[in-house]
Amino acid sequence: MSLTICNVHFTQQPERIVWLSSPLAKQLKLNGRKSVNVKLGRDTVPATVRTINRAGNHVYMSAGLRRSVRIPMSGNVHLSSADTDEIKLGPLIGILTDSATKSPTSPFGTRTGFVKQLLYMGRKKAYFFAFTPRDINWQQETVHGWFLDSGGTWFRRVVPLPDVVYNRLPSRRAETGTTISALRERFIRKQIPYFNWSFFNKSDVYKLLDNDPEALNHLPESVNNPTPERIREMLEKHHFLYYKPTAGSLGIGIYRLTYHPRRGYFVRYRRGSGNVLLRFTQFSSLMKMLRSRHGSGLSSYVVQQGIRLIEIDNCPIDFRFHMHKNGSNEWVVAGIGAKKAGRGSVTTHVKNGGSLMTPEQALNRTFGSKADEVLREAKRVAVKLSEAIERNHKHTLGELGLDIGIDRDGEVWMFEANAKPGRSIFKHPALKEQGKASLEYILDHCLYLSKFRKKEES
Ligand SMILES: Nc1ncnc2c1ncn2[C@@H]1O[C@H](COP(=O)(O)OP(=O)(O)O)[C@@H](O)[C@H]1O
Ligand SMILES: [Mg+2]
Structure with missing residues (x-):
């Protein structure tokens, strides 16, 4: 396996030819070979290989080859070669994201700045592009990706399926839908590394670590979908609890429960733009209040030991x-x-x-x-x-x-x-x-x- 940075140039010939500068051809042990497989992402295209007398690591690609390999742009990128009969350019890396609001200059809404920054910083290391689920063509195994030119302007290119997908799909709801899980499965079946997987629920994480003593030391005691009886036991044990929706975020729907043996039960939560503090003498009244606010929604709550x-x-x-x-x-x-x-x-x-x-x-x-x-x-x-x-x-x-x-x-x-x-x-x-x-x-x-x-x- 060899790995180098090379400078890719485009030429006008219609045939499929790749020229390598002599030091590069030598390093890749391609001297004397007539053909080579050129790879990008998941695609492989056979090409005629020639050597040109030039110092440094340069690759010249004919128009015919460039069209079939779908190299998105010229300039510096990695070249890896596991064998003497192939060269692989790239890596080709896709950032999967989406947005409900978009414009030609901000195709990913409020995430555009973040995506642009990543593509800009990655431009000398790999072919980084962004795409949405709608930009994939599974029949052709291509993606209509969004690339950034050196002036920071978007341009679009059709490229093969990438070597890696970095998942920044925004919404929890979108990700639990069947279309997104199907999409994720398809990448995995094609052995394309895909991270991150999805959002976590709190109770999933607690369950995940339930048999991991090292981690358990750092988790407050937690009970998923507790019965009122269990909540009362926990209150008597810890005097201080957090009660929160397992799939929640941004603090929405969270209650802080405290118990004073003489003064009763206190609950704090956020309502609108203010904070509420209520006191109950009976535990059952506290539960009644919570049920009246959430009904059966409480079945997706987790109760947790409060930490001072x-x-x-x-x-x-x-x-x-x-x-x-x-x-x-x-x-x-x-x-x-x-x-x-x-x-x-x-x-x-x-x-x-x-x-x-x-x-x-x-x-x-x-x-x-x-x-x-x-x-x-x-x-x-x-x-x-x-x-x-x-x-x-x-x-x-x-x-x-x-x-x-x-x-x-x-x-x-x-x-x-x-x-x-x-x-x-x-x-x-x-x-x-x-x-x-x-x-x-x-x-x-x-x-x-x-x-x-x-x-x-x-
Ligand atoms: N068990 C706990 N003890 C003390 N504070 C907590 C506890 N659980 C949550 N909190 C406080 O509430 C915040 C929000 O809780 P978190 O579990 O992160 O829910 P969310 O998904 O809404 O961000 C935490 O950042 C922390 O300040
Ligand atoms: Mg949080």
Whole structure:
């Protein structure tokens, strides 16, 4: 296996010919060969091969060959060769996304900026493009992809099915529909690596880790679809619970329940743009209130031991750990945002009055000189948790957003794992660099999955 960067040029000949500069032909041991298979994505096209006398790594492709291989553009890209009878250009990597609102300059709505940034940063490493489910032609096995030129303008090209798909389909609802699962299955059947798999439900993640002692240490006790009796038992045991919809997000539908043996039951939740605090003397009245608000919807709730989080000015703080698999297939912490809850709010979401800060700012207040050590330990746990989730999940994961709490003893707890984490923490001025690093990890991991690797790494 050999892997090099080469510069691809286009010529006008109608035949299928590929010319290689002499150093490249020599390196690939193609000297004296008459033909070679040229590959891009899932396609292979036989071509006549010739050598030209030129220094450096250059590939010239005739118009005839370019049309059949569907090379999207000229310029620098990887060339890999496992055998003396083939050369593979690429990798060809597709970012799968979609949007309800779009325009010619923003074909992916609000996600356009993120997609553009990825394509821009990846342009010297691979053929990166974006596509929606509608851009795939399964009969022809092609994709009508969106590419970015060097001036940042979109252009479209039909290309073969890619080497890797990075899934950023936006909505949980779209992803649980049959068409999207069928699409995902089709990529997998063709052995095209596809990450991330989909959204997680909270109870799925808790169940996934149920037999993983290492991870269990960091999960608050959780019960899926608890009976009222079970909730009451948990309240008596912990005095403090979170009750949340398993498929929820953004803090919607979450209740914070507390029990004081003398004063009764308290419940806090968000209603409209305000926070509500109610008190009940009877447990049954509390349950009646919850049932009147959600009815049978409560069957998709999970109840969880509440964690006494560190606080600043009496407002709890938790953390988003943005995790990636890197170019060597290892989990790393790409960025950490600390989130301080709005006053009286049940969650730390910025939308509910929360504010974003750096982990150092958040931890120094509580732990002083120990802050570094606490952060180091939390990072170690986040990597372990990511490994555990991956170990117990049957599909490819490359990115995770962990909602992590740290209690006053410095213990680390995970509230949920998001398979398609949002990127809002990277808007903080102090986290811009981490945001960029996060994109580099995505690109490097795509390269890893594409198998465009040197022999010693494969
Ligand atoms: N068991 C818990 N103990 C303490 N705080 C919690 C607990 N569960 C959730 N929270 C708080 O509520 C927030 C939202 O909970 P999470 O499980 O992430 O739901 P969502 O999907 O709505 O984001 C967390 O970020 C955390 O601040
Ligand atoms: Mg969350």
